[in-house]
Ligand code: NDP
């Protein structure tokens with residue numbers, strides 16, 4: 001890649017799990033990447049520290065109450081400081097940016113992703129909720145603005161890597177692998193008593209709190225099924241999920257001749273992040289290498305759809321189309337927050353989401369404002385169900 005100019009990158013959500021790992025990748029590859037924008041929400045101190053190290057053109061602190069604190073801390077540096085969520089959607093349009101890494105968590109990442117696409121920026125997509133909420137809109141906007149969406153999610157990066165050189169060949173189906181989370185093999189009775197501390201202990205990955213809970217309910221895999229549909233133009237019946245507790249095979253593509261390609265490696269998000277940022281190049285890395293002798297058996301199981309209801313609910317939302325995935329996502333964000341605040345039990349998570357899906361008005365062909373409205377309506381209704 002040495003003959004290529006450096007890529008100028010904006011990292012939205014730089015203070016989170018994906019954001020900090022992306023900065024590790026950039027730190028190790030300074031000749032290839034320049035940071036233009038960093039954004040955080042509540043973690044002002046980390047944002048300031050990152051800004052002083054990477055000297056971006058601009059930073060945004062979404063939490064407006066922290067604006068003065070950040071502004072003063074960076075007063076002597078040549079860095080523009082903004083605050084508020086609208087500012088994120090504005091800075092992504094800066095001329096100097098080539099690629100935007102969307103690593104904000106949840107629905108909050110939608111607006112800035114759309115703004116970046118409309119400004120013609122290439123997207124490295126970690127914020128899967130964007131495609132879950134408004135996959136049709138986001139992918140058609142990307143097409144209209146000649147924007148590529150490079151997946152950061154490890155499963156989708158795996159599929160994308162398997163598709164290199166195969167773009168004219170039809171996909172028969174894909175298998176998304178799932179670790180099964182901390183409660184794999186447990187019964188509904190066991191799950192009725194689990195607390196957030198147990199759910200927050202993921203066996204293979206260290207991630208932000210929301211996605212860690214989503215992994216324990218298998219909603220994360222459900223969101224990934226929907227994400228895969230939009231990224232790779234698949235029908236629901238072309239997407240399958242297989243539990244693979246070791247998280248070594250990151251996903252598999254099966255072609256029309258029956259051949260299957262899988263991508264594997266130790267679970268480390270820095271690899272898919274680096275692949276998305278550096279695409280189409282592979283950069284050398286010092287990430288630990290997989291050792292076959294340490295993994296004498298890689299195993300596979302069927303997901304337990306009776307116990308982990310979130311995964312079939314996501315398939316149902318995908319089949320229904322329209323705003324149903326938006327409803328699924330909004331209800332999920334509210335119940336995950338409530339579970340993290342010890343307001344509801346683990347099994348209430350899918351129960352409440354299912355109720356929201358049956359109650360919020362269905363819209364077959366939603367426009368952007370319909371998504372905004374459905375999100376709002378679902379959140380209000382779901383909070384009512386919980387009593388908060
Ligand atoms: P984290 O919770 O660790 O980080 C979220 C980031 O978004 C932080 O920078 C946070 O700021 C910022 N943020 C939160 N709310 C807002 C808001 N309302 N407005 C603006 N910024 C906000 O999440 P992760 O890094 O784990 O996940 C990020 C995304 O990547 C998610 O969509 C997740 O599904 C996806 N992903 C994550 C993986 C992982 O390994 N972590 C793997 C695959 C996908 P602050 O911390 O300053 O408050």
Ligand code: MG
Nearest residue numbers: 153154155224
């Ligand atoms: Mg994933």
